Every structure is written in C-alpha cells, then in structure tokens.
Amino acid sequence: MDLTVYLATMLKSLRQGRGWSLSRLAEETGVSKAMLGQIERNESSPTVSTLWKIATGLNVPFSTFIAPPEEETPRAYDPQQQAMVVTPIFPWDEKLHFDLFSINLAPGALSESTPHEAGVIEHVIVISGVLDMCIDGQWRTIAAGSGLRFAGDEAHAYRNSTAQTTHFHSLIHYPKEKAAGKPAAKTTTTNESDNPE
Template sequence: MDITQHLALTLKTLRQARGWSLSKLAEETGVSKAMLGQVERNESSPTVSTLWKIATGLNVPFSTFISPEADAAPVFDPQQQAMVVKPLFPWDDALKYDHFSITLAPGTLSESTPHESGVIEHVVAISGELEMQIDGVWRVIPPDSGLRFAGDKPHAYRNSSSQTVHFHSLIHYPR
C-alpha cells in the first residue's frame, strides 16, 4: 500500500470510528468537506499544512497518516514541494512523540494550527536560518540552535532566504 492509499484509509477509518460525517470532520479540522472527501477517496493528496490540520482536528499524531512501510519516506507538499516532511523515528506510543526532518524551499511560509492541549514542540535548525512565529512574534533560529515552545498555540515557519532551510521538529504529546 502506498502512502496516499494509507492516508485515505486511515482518514476514513478514524472518521468512522468517531461516528463523524464528513461535515463534522470538516468542522473539527477546518478543512473543506470536498477536500476531505477527495482525500478519503484517494483522489487528492493534501498539502503538509492541510494534513497537520486533519491530524490536529482528529487529535492524533501527524505520523498516524504515514504507513509503517513508508516510515523513511518523505511527505511532499504537492504545491511545488515547498515543504517536505520526513519522519526520522516512527511514532512512539510509550514516549508520545513524533520526530521529523523538515525542509522549506526559499520563500515558503507554513502556518500551523494549534496542536492538542499540552503539546510541546522542539525545533532545531540544521542549515539555513529558520524564522518562527510564536505568540505573534517572529524569531530567527540560526543553524545549530533550537527553540522549545507550546505547540498548542498557532505558530508558523518561514524561509525568507534564497537557500533551502533544513530543521528538525520533535513533537511531544501529553499522556
């Protein structure tokens, strides 16, 4: 099963397990009913940003939508691959974390909806200067530097440079 098939099946399974209609799922995630239906039918691949919204609305880790067979495969943003998310470690249910390697193409802005209450995110810039907006304030994270913040508030990632930015994101979910 490829990653898009896994995503479609996982989304439908999670929605049905909650007894939600597509309308209820759209309300909880902020993603249109039409888009959600297309994803469930494997007719469309969501952007990374949309997939984050879906995971947050369902209150599940982002990596839930990545098949075990594809743990090392990157998730591309279909919008010209502006943001690429690659899992470094599979979801760890005992420790409750996701760990990703992320690249942002030049000029990319990715706004993240709040994760579930109590989520803590650790971001470490690997190469390039990552800009992050937290609590409405933009901060620059130079290479080999990091930032820890409450992921249950809106936040954004930006690359204003002409070079690709590479960073790691470790997301801890509450027990």
C-alpha cells in the same frame, strides 16, 4: 502501499471509527467537507498544513498519516513537490508520546500551523540554513545549530527568508493525558554556545 492511498485509507478509517460524518469531520478539523471527501477518495493530496489540521482535529499524531507501520524506512511526505517536505525520523512512539521529523523548507516558503492539541510541546532544531518562526505573534530567527522550544497549542508559523533550503528537525511531544490548560513550558531558545564544553 502508496503513501497517498495509505493516507486516504487511514483518514476514512479514523473517521468511521469515531462514527463521524464528513460534515462532523469538517467541523472538528476546519477543513472543508469537499476537500476531506477528495482526500478519502484519493483524488487530492493535502498540503502539510491541511494534514496538520486534520491530525489535530482527530487528536492523533501527524505521523499517523504518513508512516505506515509496516514500512521500515519512512518516506517523505511531499505532495506535488510542495515548499515543505516532511520525513518521519521516529514516527509516533506510544510509550514516549512523540514524533520526530526531518523537514526541508524551500527558499521563500512560509508554512502556517494551526494550534495542536492542548499540552503539546514542540522542539525545533535547525540543522542547516536559517529559519524564521512566529510564536505569540513575534518572529524569531533561528540559525543552524540553534533550537527553539515552545507550546504547540498556539498558532505558529515557519518561514525561510533566504535563497537556500532550510533543513530542521521538529520533535512534537504530546501529553500523556488531556491537559486542562496551557502547558507550563515557556518558549526557550538554545544554541551551541549555550552548552558547556
């Protein structure tokens, strides 16, 4: 199945399964009713950031929309060759409650992410290039071989300020139960030199 067709079908199925109208879905996700209708009719492919909003509003993992279960090899989500290309490495795991993605961010690209559901922890590891991340309103630079762990239920942003594509992995860990408040995990930076030989 074409990935955009799968996405459109999955969105409509999830919305109808909840008994929601397009208006209700728009309220829950912060995405316009018109855009949601276009996505469901496969007339428009959402950006990665829009798809994150939809997944968060529906309280489902991001890979729900881009990793059809019948596919052995997940494909990259690259609508209209956008600046951020997301490929599932390990799609949603029901037992372990995580998604793991390989992400390429084009030179000069900026991607802003709305907060995920309460209790989500994100781990970012830069494979090649340099990644800037905005957490708690502060920009941090992460070099290849280093990582950052942070609470994903706060707004955050990814930026590539260089002339080369930045490649990083993102592991999104979802709570097994709805968290009552913020997760206990703090923002943590690691790099190869922090690890004992």
